[in-house]
Amino acid sequence: MFEAAELGRTLDKDIYKKELPDLRAELLQIQQELLGCNFPVLVLISGVDGAGKGEMVNQLHEWMDPRHLETTAFDAPTDEEKERPHFWRYWRALPPKGKIGIHFSSWYSDPITQKVEGKIADHDLEAYLSRINILEKMLVDDGVLLIKLWLHLGKKHYKERIKSLAADPKTAWRVTQKNIDNIKVYDSFREVAEITLTQTSTGQAPWIIVEGYDANYRSLTVGRLLRDMIRKRMDTDPRVLVSPGMDWSSKAVDKTTLLDFVDLEKSLGKKEYLEQLTHYQAHLSELARKAHKNKISTVMALEGWDAAGKGGMIRRIIHALDARHYRVIPVAAPTDEEKARHYLWRFWRHLQRGGHFTIFDRTWYGRVLVERIEGYAREDEWIRAYQEINEFEEELTEHGIVLMKYWLHIDKDEQLARFKAREQISYKQHKITDEDYRNRERWDDYAMAIADMVERTSTRHAPWDIIEGNDKRYARVRALQLLCERLEKVL
Template sequence: MFESAEIGRSLDKATFEAEEPALREALLEAQYELRQQARFPVIVLINGIEGAGKGETVKLLNEWMDPRLIQVSTFDVQTDEELARPPAWRYWRQLPPKGRIGVFFGNWYSQMLQGRVHGRFKDAVLDQAIDGAERLERMLCDEGALIFKFWFHLSKKHMKARLEALKDDPLHSWRISPLDWQQSKTYDKFVHYGERVLRRTSRDYAPWYVVEGVDHYYRSLTVGRILLEDLQAALAESKQRVQLQPHAAPLVSSLDNRGLLDSLDMTQVLGKEDYKEQLAMEQARLSGLMRDKRMRKHALLAVFEGNDAAGKGGAIRRVTGALDPRQYRIVPVAAPTEEERAQPYLWRFWRHIPARGKFTIFDRSWYGRVLVERVEGFCSEADWLRAYGEINDFEEQLTNAGVILVKFWLAIDQQTQLERFQEREKIPFKRFKITEEDWRNRDKWNDYADAVGDMVDRTSTEIAPWTLVEANDKRFARVKVLRTINQAIEAAFAKD
């Protein structure tokens, strides 16, 4: 793979100067068309050998194009803020919105290669990182992103010649960084693992481009042409592309017309005095656990989903009632904003992942894609079908990073919901809780029940199980929620 990049490709100055103006103009026009259409973002990953022209090429692209619409991000040493969260968090928060270009130095490939070259982990961990990169890029492309992956290459001979030429030159020796010297000693390993990574991650939706970096004229025109041709092709696609239907087994209702939620014992109740005693005990337990020094290794994240009027808000208030407001944050999830619609679906949830020692509560969550968006037709079948796998991958990343993840579905029966709806209409300070949409959703009760069943079947995993809460009796539900959170924290502490 890298041998073909070492054949001495070059371009004379006259040819470069003759082609540069037209290429520059075309790139600028494509960039403005990208901004105007605002249908997809462009992500450019920069990797390769030190001294092969990575920085110089990006600098030139900023000169050729409008730098105000290009966001360049460098991921080197992790900050304290980044270390307190899952590794992918630092990349998600820097993703460019639709209509913009993001350039990533030191990206996920750089991290995995440096880690393996310097022996911080073995091949098995590298292979896991490769698989994770593939899943991330597949998801970003499914969300519409256009991804370019450039590997700037230098042969070992050319790398050493560059270092020798620069080290004794007082005017240019500053261009040699400690990383240059370091890589000169690990070149063979870096190329070995680099080829392994490129071979396994060059896909039709996100291919690698290997660019020989010796001659800057050749290098610059090559990168510029690749960007231009692929960007023009993407911009020329119809805005209303026909999305192929996924090849998947159909999801159907159960043959006996009995769903998962039908198996719950909705008659469970908790008396008033027992409720007061158990609520106080579980709140005190939660308060102590959140102050425990072992919590410094973990973050806590609770997801609340459920039927309309199932009591999510009341349960959340009993949870937060045990805590200092500085310890937690509640994220209410509604229809996405313009900013959120300009990003991949999971972006608006990644941005709220808590740091270690903190607690975030999602009132509604990423499961909206396989619930309301599925039932109401707000996304395509392909989108919500692939969401199951994306969600499982997302949650695995969270738990691997020490996040204690607790997921609740608060369930009530149709009669209880009707009574609560009617009560809300009668009480002035509760009228804001009931809308025409709530009444319309009742007409799709069975559709939502099927969606919930599929959701639990496909996303209740060993590392992130669902807890189904029988919520006809609010007191019983609130105590069960608190007890489940406490048990999850204690189980995580026991594994430390």
């Protein structure tokens, strides 16, 4: 794989100086045009130490408009980052539509380094690379132009580069003991890198290997690649970028769904309710303190019909929690900043540190509910969202996060009664809008979407709990009970 990038290619200085001004002008022009495009560009720069990765990043910032170019360099994860799922820090750094982002030492650095150092086995590397392929497919499906550059040096040239840098007082500071030690493990590194690139160079996100021996050759090659790949994407008919998604051939024979079999007659008397509420809140408080001590996080995803009682349920849950250790995230229509990125970005960024609770009032399931029914997402977008959501939730649970997913269910008559009651109470009138009544007209459509959602995303690692909600007392106690039971199993 790397033989063609170990030839010692060079570029004459005069040719470099002649071509550079036009290339810089073209890159700046592309940046301006990109601002009006509906996709972001993400450039991953990886490769061999000494191949010029840092110099290349600096050069791109010198050539291009820094207002529309942002580089994030990833070092060893901080304590804060370790307390969240592995890909959390990469998601947070994704560029918005119309901008270019550079990830320096991206999600490829850790698996390659750990494998070379013998910290992970072959099957661990394979699992990690599989997760990377899933992430990259998710980004590309959403429209990201993903450019993966591997800057390479052969073993001979690597040794020469390290010696040259070490001999020059102006650059000696750049050579660390690790760089010197890497000479001894170069062959192992090259082998692992080849495995990594082979397994992750896909049709939608291929690797491009650039020889890094000569700075002029490397710089002009990378500049041309960026220019040509971004221009090609701009000139592509956007219709061909739409992924066909999964087969959506299943058709319901009637409008009966699993929601029709939920027992909404369940209820609690006031005395029994207060006794159980006190019991489970006290128990949850104890479990939450233990979870915080052990740095076990909890993510709660609350969905339900309008007026189903999510707010009241949340208040009963947080009553048992330390206010320093939880955060409630009310989810509304995405902001312009959120619309400019993958729909899961805004949820990744809100994940809390180890031992904390993150409570989402409405969630990422809006993609397959309101966005599906109201037409805010194309069919191919919400169809593939089921798999994307399953992958997202699997990442959370693999990290050790306790994930609770509640669908709070009420019937149509109960919802109407609550709407009318809200209109009569001054401090609740803000909760009812014309849109709430309009949504009732599409009750059956939403019911089918909910059934599809549960069927396709209730997994072993992230099951759905459907809570009978016609009686608010019962629903609140049931939510607390389920949360306590799950935490007990983990702790």
